[in-house]
């Protein structure tokens with residue numbers, strides 16, 4: 236069973252290791268260190284969960300909307316429903332924080348993540364040109380959203 240643990244300041248070191256492994260292929264964006272995760276968690280409206288050794292998600296609720304800041308699963312634990320479980324935690328908790336809609340950005344060539352998001356009810360609502368930088372390249376982002 237996938238056990239979700241609230242992501243707290245004390246767990247940011249472990250979470251950073253998972254995030255680094257999850258982002259190593261470059262598709263999902265840059266890896267964030269423990270200090271960045273700590274400062275995000277200290278920002279009002281930010282919540283997160285992790286699955287030990289395997290995955291993390293961070294989201295922020297603000298003014299009736301919420302955003303997935305990052306989600307990543309260690310390559311050794313993929314296709315076991317961990318990202319789906321991390322998103323389910325967001326869907327369960329963000330409405331109680333006043334959010335009615337959840338949005339996210341995903342690289343135009345990140346097909347695994349786009350497939351996940353579509354399966355979880357997100358629809359494409361926009362496109363941000365040159366949003367990500369990968370090596371010397373600029374990559375567009377799709378903006379996706381779903382009602383909570």
Ligand SMILES: CC(C)(COP(=O)(O)OP(=O)(O)OC[C@H]1O[C@@H](n2cnc3c(N)ncnc32)[C@H](O)[C@@H]1OP(=O)(O)O)[C@@H](O)C(=O)NCCC(=O)NCCS
Nearest residue numbers: 263306307308313314315316317318319341347348350351
């Ligand atoms: C995208 C990511 C978070 C998915 O994590 P995961 O735990 O493997 O996903 P799940 O097992 O919960 O997958 C749920 C569904 O999403 C879709 N999916 C996930 N990975 C997929 C892949 N590689 N190819 C196609 N569909 C995929 C499938 O519909 C899957 O259901 P199924 O396994 O029953 O077919 C993971 O691949 C990852 O960390 N990637 C790198 C970081 C990243 O891209 N983050 C998102 C940034 S926007």
